[in-house]
Amino acid sequence: KSVTGFNFLAIALASVLVVLVGTIGIHLIERNNFPSLFDGFWWTMTTVTTVGYGDFYPETIPGRLLGIFLFLFGIGVIGVLIGKIVDGASAYKRMQREGK
Amino acid sequence: KSVTGFNFLAIALASVLVVLVGTIGIHLIERNNFPSLFDGFWWTMTTVTTVGYGDFYPETIPGRLLGIFLFLFGIGVIGVLIGKIVDGASAYKRMQREGK
């Protein structure tokens, strides 16, 4: 199922870009709430996957606007990436089965 | 993939409408828990994207009924909007590639 015109590489690159923006951005905007870059990365990943544990969240207006940017542009891209990973595993299994 | 008969503009308008209802509604219904309109907007966005950090949530019956309204009518609309954004990025990239 080709949900979009993107191939796996383009989606992976777009995902890395969105995650970098979230990670670095929130660490710069709310250094008190996100003291390390890894905290920013962890929050970004829990956000774009919509898991949202609530252990980290932004509290300032710029931080929340970055969050809403991740909602609108990250959730879709990471959703397509996760779909591609399932597709890839499915195709790999079919090839294994047919190759024998 | 045209998930629905809506075009981008119709979905964007419906999204704005749902988000306005959530933002203004929760600020009016539970002013203590949502002291500013921006708090209401932030809660509405974390709700309709299903991120649900838990930093804000309604505690009264009318507030929770507004939440359930957002679940039933907002999650679908915002989900389609996010899908359209990915589709748009995909179409833009394809046009760039073919146009050169």
Next chain:
Amino acid sequence: KSVTGFNFLAIALASVLVVLVGTIGIHLIERNNFPSLFDGFWWTMTTVTTVGYGDFYPETIPGRLLGIFLFLFGIGVIGVLIGKIVDGASAYKRMQREGK
């Protein structure tokens, strides 16, 4: 888009059934954490939509098993219901446009 063989009425009935099981079940299993039926209903709705604010969650093994039942059987049914609501709004708008 007919995701499933269910029509709207069948999905609505299945949704009501799943939500009733969650609402009544968690109120009976963990009366301390879910003192009212409406608390059980609110938790069930935040669960099957995957919003998961974390204001309510089960803490006993039977309560968590009911939660996992809602994950496996409720998320899909409510997801289809939300999709049908978007489809319905889309069809309604198309009919309005064509009918005039």
Next chain:
Amino acid sequence: KSVTGFNFLAIALASVLVVLVGTIGIHLIERNNFPSLFDGFWWTMTTVTTVGYGDFYPETIPGRLLGIFLFLFGIGVIGVLIGKIVDGASAYKRMQREGK
């Protein structure tokens, strides 16, 4: 709708495998935060369904990397499983209707 080349059995097996990796892995990596295997199972299920109540979450770098593994490989697999369960219920109902 055959989202993937997997059949129900393959998806169920992949789901069990991913859930076992999450359950056992987080119990071994963060024994303080996940004192029982059932706590690990409950956290894994709230994670791969993206409910994310926030009653349990990893706090160490290895624990969070296991979480991100579940995001990338678990959310898709469990999403397909939930889709198959809805498809199965739909097919069962259609067969019942036609068989009579």
